[in-house]
Amino acid sequence: SRRLVLATKIHSASTMAAEEPNLKRKLAKLFEASLKATVPNVPDVEPLVAACTAKFGDYQCNNAMGLWAQIKGKETEFRGPPSIGQAIMRNLPQSEMLESCSVAGPGFVNVKLSNSWIAKSVQKMLIEGIDTWAPQLPIKRAVVDFSSPNIAKEMHVGHLRSTIIGDTLARMLEFSHVEVLRRNHVGDWGTQFGMLIEFLFETVPNWEDGKEIAIGDLQAFYKASRERFKNDPDFKERAQKAVVRLQGGEPNYHRAWVQICEISRKEFQRIYRRLGVHLEEKGESFYNPYIPEVLKELTGKNLIEDSEGARVIFMEGFNIPLMVVKSDGGYNYASTDLAALWYRLNEEKAEWIIYVTDVGQQQHFHMVFKAANRAGWLPDDDKSYPKASHVGFGLVLGEDGKRFRTRDTEVVPLVDLLDEAKSRSKAALIERGKNVEWTEEELVQTAEAVGYGAVKYADLKNNRTTNYTFSFDQMLNDKGNTAVYLLYAHARICSIIRKSGKDIEGLKNTGEIVLAHADERALGLHLLQFSEIVEEACTNLLPNVLCEYLYHLSECFTKFYSNCQVVGSAEETSRLLLCEATAIVMRKCFYLLGIVPVFKI
Numbered sequence: 200s201r202r203l204v205l206a207t208k209i210h211s212a213s214t215m216a217a218e219e220p221n222l223k224r225k226l227a228k229l230f231e232a233s234l235k236a237t238v239p240n241v242p243d244v245e246p247l248v249a250a251c252t253a254k255f256g257d258y259q260c261n262n263a264m265g266l267w268a269q270i271k272g273k274e275t276e277f278r279g280p281p282s283i284g285q286a287i288m289r290n291l292p293q294s295e296m297l298e299s300c301s302v303a304g305p306g307f308v309n310v311k312l313s314n315s316w317i318a319k320s321v322q323k324m325l326i327e328g329i330d331t332w333a334p335q336l337p338i339k340r341a342v343v344d345f346s347s348p349n350i351a352k353e354m355h356v357g358h359l360r361s362t363i364i365g366d367t368l369a370r371m372l373e374f375s376h377v378e379v380l381r382r383n384h385v386g387d388w389g390t391q392f393g394m395l396i397e398f399l400f401e402t403v404p405n406w407e408d409g410k411e412i413a414i415g416d417l418q419a420f421y422k423a424s425r426e427r428f429k430n431d432p433d434f435k436e437r438a439q440k441a442v443v444r445l446q447g448g449e450p451n452y453h454r455a456w457v458q459i460c461e462i463s464r465k466e467f468q469r470i471y472r473r474l475g476v477h478l479e480e481k482g483e484s485f486y487n488p489y490i491p492e493v494l495k496e497l498t499g500k501n502l503i504e505d506s507e508g509a510r511v512i513f514m515e516g517f518n519i520p521l522m523v524v525k526s527d528g529g530y531n532y533a534s535t536d537l538a539a540l541w542y543r544l545n546e547e548k549a550e551w552i553i554y555v556t557d558v559g560q561q562q563h564f565h566m567v568f569k570a571a572n573r574a575g576w577l578p579d580d581d582k583s584y585p586k587a588s589h590v591g592f593g594l595v596l597g598e599d600g601k602r603f604r605t606r607d608t609e610v611v612p613l614v615d616l617l618d619e620a621k622s623r624s625k626a627a628l629i630e631r632g633k634n635v636e637w638t639e640e641e642l643v644q645t646a647e648a649v650g651y652g653a654v655k656y657a658d659l660k661n662n663r664t665t666n667y668t669f670s671f672d673q674m675l676n677d678k679g680n681t682a683v684y685l686l687y688a689h690a691r692i693c694s695i696i697r698k699s700g701k702d703i704e705g706l707k708n709t710g711e712i713v714l715a716h717a718d719e720r721a722l723g724l725h726l727l728q729f730s731e732i733v734e735e736a737c738t739n740l741l742p743n744v745l746c747e748y749l750y751h752l753s754e755c756f757t758k759f760y761s762n763c764q765v766v767g768s769a770e771e772t773s774r775l776l777l778c779e780a781t782a783i784v785m786r787k788c789f790y791l792l793g794i795v796p797v798f799k800i
């Protein structure tokens with residue numbers, strides 16, 4: 200009969216509109232109703248609901264104090280914030296979510312969630328899948344502009360950060376049912392191409408013979424051509440003319456450009472493949488044809504003026520203008536970004552455009568956004584859509600506290616860095632005897648998952664605006680807040696379930712979760728907070744919020760597991776289901792962070 204009850208419930212759930220998965224917002228709706236009844240004369244009071252930090256309850260409503268400031272002195276039945284708090288509590292609608300309610304201190308209204316409701320909600324997720332916990336966002340399509348290295352120049356650790364952070368943001372948005380255009384805005388249209396092409400003609404005369412040009416190391420090629428550019432005035436002049444010929448579309452210049460871009464692209468692709476990151480390239484060159492029209496529109500709106508031969512946009516709040524046409528008549532980074540923004544808003548119809556670069560480019564983006572806002576492309580406030588956001592991040596530092604670089608080279612070759620993460624984690628696995636226990640394939644796959652996962656997690660767990668110190672020793676430590684620790688924790692949970700010998704899929708429908716022990720309840724509640732956390736990480740563009748959640752989840756699990764016997768106990772079924780729910784949520788967190796889970800250790 201239990202099975203029947205659940206089946207009916209699922210049926211009624213699926214015929215309704217998708218249920219709000221965000222716990223905090225669910226509670227806010229209850230408080231909203233209560234506030235309407237409590238202060239009917241104060242319109243549109245936004246409920247202020249937050250998770251409790253103290254032990255008084257699970258969530259609290261903080262409206263009483265602010266409301267008192269608004270209504271005191273006017274004719275009112277209330278004598279102060281506490282009496283408003285009492286009324287808010289009294290007026291809360293009946294709900295199966297709530298166990299109890301109290302008013303504390305100056306008027307905080309604390310609610311405690313019902314154990315059976317928490318248990319039921321977790322079980323519902325087990326049956327219907329974690330996707331029912333995906334946040335509901337008010338937009339349909341977004342652009343995430345990330346990674347975006349420059350052709351022929353090095354892809355450095357800054358681009359690695361952008362790749363890792365941007366991929367996570369894209370994954371979180373995609374999980375929230377937003378269509379994401381993952382854009383690689385590669386620098387493929389700079390003046391450096393004149394120099395590169397001219398140098399190619401000179402040093403590789405048969406450059407069109409083979410399928411691939413024998414440039415070898417493109418970075419060395421770039422350096423050598425720059426040397427030539429600096430030291431030989433004739434070459435310099437030819438290089439400058441080459442830019443004009445390339446941009447004018449002369450066939451062999453265009454073909455050379457295509458070839459050079461192709462070499463870089465292959466290089467970049469090696470990194471993306473390793474990291475499991477998918478991107479779609481629309482480089483700077485793509486937007487070039489749109490620039491004249493866009494600048495015409497901005498000129499028509501009186502935004503652009505002459506300044507010392509250049510064309511610029513002056514804006515309030517900035518000490519320098521945004522240059523959109525150089526004094527030689529050429530376009531630049533800013534004109535390209537204006538055209539790209541126009542394209543993304545008007546052609547691609549994106550409602551949220553997110554740019555992931557180091558904080559050094561913050562002013563550039565803020566000026567571009569401000570110009571778009573003055574042109575009427577973007578609304579005035581940053582709450583409504585369409586919206587443009589710059590996701591800035593800090594530097595990567597070496598363990599000496601200086602900019603990260605290896606031994607003698609200027610920049611760290613990213614492939615080497617990923618290789619080292621992988622080989623170090625492989626060595627650690629061998630040390631634990633896994634080379635005997637596992638096949639070579641399993642060993643390599645786990646070493647990759649752990650090694651690359653460690654690099655990603657070490658980056659993502661920090662608030663992105665701060666600089667972070669790159670340390671293999673720290674990120675590959677199996678204790679503390681590291682991917683290694685978390686991946687092992689997940690594998691351990693999987694092995695508990697495996698070793699129980701129970702059919703966990705079957706139990707999802709036939710068993711029942713009961714949260715009797717305090718540590719069971721704490722784990723259940725934390726699981727339920729997944730949705731609001733992903734939504735927060737997503738809307739505030741802060742992946743570290745999800746990392747904190749994941750780390751805390753594994754702490755909750757450890758506490759539960761050390762105080763509540765699972766296998767062989769009277770509560771085995773319920774507790775195995777809690778293990779399974781934890782593993783599912785952990786895996787979704789890993790997925791959103793771009794980390795491949797491991798199932799055994």
Ligand code: ARG
Binds near residue numbers: 347556
């Ligand atoms: N290529 C630039 C760099 O390496 C990043 C481009 C970021 N995106 C953009 N739309 N400007 O710094």
